[in-house]
Amino acid sequence: MHLPHSRRTEETLLDLAHQIHHRQQGVEVSRLPPPPMWMSGMHQDMVVGIGRSRKTRSTMVAQFIADISDVSPSMSKVLVPNISSTSIAGSNDVHSWLCKMKGHVAHLHSGKGGLWCFGGNGLPYAQSLSSVPSEKVESFCLQALAKHSKVPSHCDKIVMNGGLQLLQKIYQLRHDSQKIQRNIIRTIGNLALHEHLHSAIAQSGWIGILAEVMKSPHVIQASHAARALANLDRETVEEKYEDGVYILHPQFRTSQPIKADVLFIHGLLGAAFKTWRQKDHSDMENKDTNYTECWPKTWLAADCPSLRILSVEYDSHLSDWRSKCPMENERKSLAYRGRELLTKLKAAGVGDRPVVWVAHSMGGLLVKKMLLDASEDPEMRSVVQNTQGIVFYSVPHSGSRLAEYSVSARFLLFPSVEVKELSKDSPALRELNNNFTKFIREHEVNILSFGEMLPTYIGSMIKLHVVPLNSADLGIGDFIPLDVNHLNICKPGSRDSFLYQRSLKFIKDALAKELKRTIPRIPMSEEATTLYCIRREC
Known part of the structure; x- marks a missing residue:
């Protein structure tokens, strides 16, 4: 989505307010005055600490806010709005904010704006065409706003125009929509990357909400909240988790030192969570009660608690049939994605400690590209030096058969950049593989590769081995063919399955030296120690 300048941010917020107006029968919204700056930096850190404690309840956050400030307990509940579904509507400040939007909506909606700009007169016009x-x-x-929140200057616009409070209201109204709530928390996580906005986020009550969401049984919701809270926690967390980088473990504050990192990179049409779920059961009634939606978060974290486990997400497509912007093609290339992800991972502290990469399909090509780029950049050399091992799940080192069907298959009539780059015997792919093979031999990185032996159904017409065995075999390290298809090659059937146990053994062996090393527990400040005791006593 093209975002030419920050006025679009205000327009997007007003479009959302326009929707709230329709849902609330005449209540309209305007800019909320900046919240009072009563919270000190120390108190802010403590509120975040309580929020990131494993057994925190939202009432604890509200009571703590009341204890450290001059506000009444009832006002502190306004700052933790999930305590009462009517808490925002009952606040005089927020009520006046809601009642002022009419003039702003009328003013900006009367201005010029395109149909697809998510602002101006585009939204009312679109609504007039259809229901x-x-x-x-x-x-x-909200998707547009999430894009805006990736631009630093636009983040200031979101906060200045009452976006934190508006998003809070929509979050409550759409409690039955995980997708909407997920986009809202994603935006808060992006805003939390900027420390000068932390006070506004804390004072608007988001910490209590995030603390509750982090305990959700839905792994995606919980991980979005964990990312946002980690970005807010500047007392115990040095790293910053940018959009698309999720921390699966540890998600709460802990005194146990982290000894190494394990990174998960999905492939074409994959995602940071669904790619790494347990193998699907055809008979859902007989599904194991211990079924996990994300085995790295559930199994690997339990088997290796001293690891930090990250998962990365990026958009990918089979076809450019519905491509919205020509500039997107360059952004989808391996070269661009590799540079972008490497920068994000460096901000997350990847390279500061030993690391093992785990990649499925096209994700393995991204790992190869990132490591080669890092080897040529002095500021990224630590990523290379600390890479101890790589697990490849059906990575098309020599190309994929998927690209061969780009003409015959209707949905691949306009193959995407990603699919084109997977063509067998592609010169660029051959060069990448040759350079990476030389890189591995020079740096003596441990390699474990798995290959698929069963075909995968692509749509209803195509059945093929997406990555042939000869393409999945790098020729270095152990190579293990398995009786699974391309989709299930990274989805163990159970915690005792050969696929998981072999992957676990490789990770432990690659990091054996670090895992055996004794590291003193992280010293805590007096405030952090108090929070840790609170967590243990709850």
């Missing part, structure tokens, strides 16, 4: 469900419109606006 678009309000939830769908809100979802579009």
Whole structure:
């Protein structure tokens, strides 16, 4: 999505307010005055600490805010709005904010704006053409706002125009929509990357909400909240988790030192969580009660608690049939994605300690590209020096058969950049593989590769081995063919399965030296020690 300048941020917020106006029968919204700056830096850190404690309840955050400030307990509940579904509507400040939006909406909606800009007069015009469900419109606006929140200057606009409070209201109204709530928390996580906005986020009550969401049984929701809280926690966390980088473990504050990192990179059409779920069961009634939606978070974290486990997400497509912007093609290339992900991972502290990479399909090509780029950049050399091992799940080192069907398959009539780059015997792919093979031999990195022996159904017409065995075999390290298809090659059937146990053994062996090393527990400040005791006593 193209974001030419920050005025679009205000327009997007107003579109969302316009939706709230329709849902609340005449209540309209305007800019909320900046919250009072009563919270000191120390108190802010302590509130975040309570929020990141494993057994925190939202009432603890509200009571703590009341204890350290001059506000009443009832006002502190306004700052933790999930305590009462009507807490925001009952606040005089927020009520006045809601009642002022009419003039701003009328003013900006009367201005010029394109249909697809998520602002100006585009939204009312689109609504006049068809009956678009309000939830769908809100979802579009929130996706646009999430894009805006990736631009630092736009983040200031979101906060200045009352975005934190508006997002809070929508979060409550859409409690039944995980997708909408996920986009909202994603935006808060992006805002939390900027320390000068931390006070506004804390004072607007988001820490209590995030603390509750982090305990959700839904792994995606919980991980979005964990990322946001980690970005807010500047007392015990030095790293910053940018958009698309998720911390699966440890998600709470802990005194146990982290000895190494394990990074998970998905492939084409994959995602940071769904790619790494347990193998699906055809008979859902007989599904194991211990079924996990993300085995690295559930199994690996339990088997190796001293590891930090990260998962990366990026957009990928089979076809450019619905491509929205020509500039997107360059952004989808391996070269661009590799540079972008490497920069994000460096900000997350990858390279500061030993690391093992785990990649599925095209994700393995990204890992290869990132390591080669890092080897040529003095500021990224630590990433190379600390790489101890790589697990490849059906990575098309020599190309994939998927690209061969780009003409015959209707949905691949316009193959995406990603698919084109997977063509067998591609010169660029051959060069990448040759350079990486030389790199591995020079740096003596441990390699474990798995290959698929069963075909995968692509749509209803195509059945093929997406990555042939000869393409999945790098020729270095152990190579293990398995009786699974391309989708299930990275989805163990159970914690006792050969696929998981062999992967676990490789990770432990590659990091054996670090895992055996004794590291003193992290010293805590007096405030952090108090929070740790609170967590243990709850």
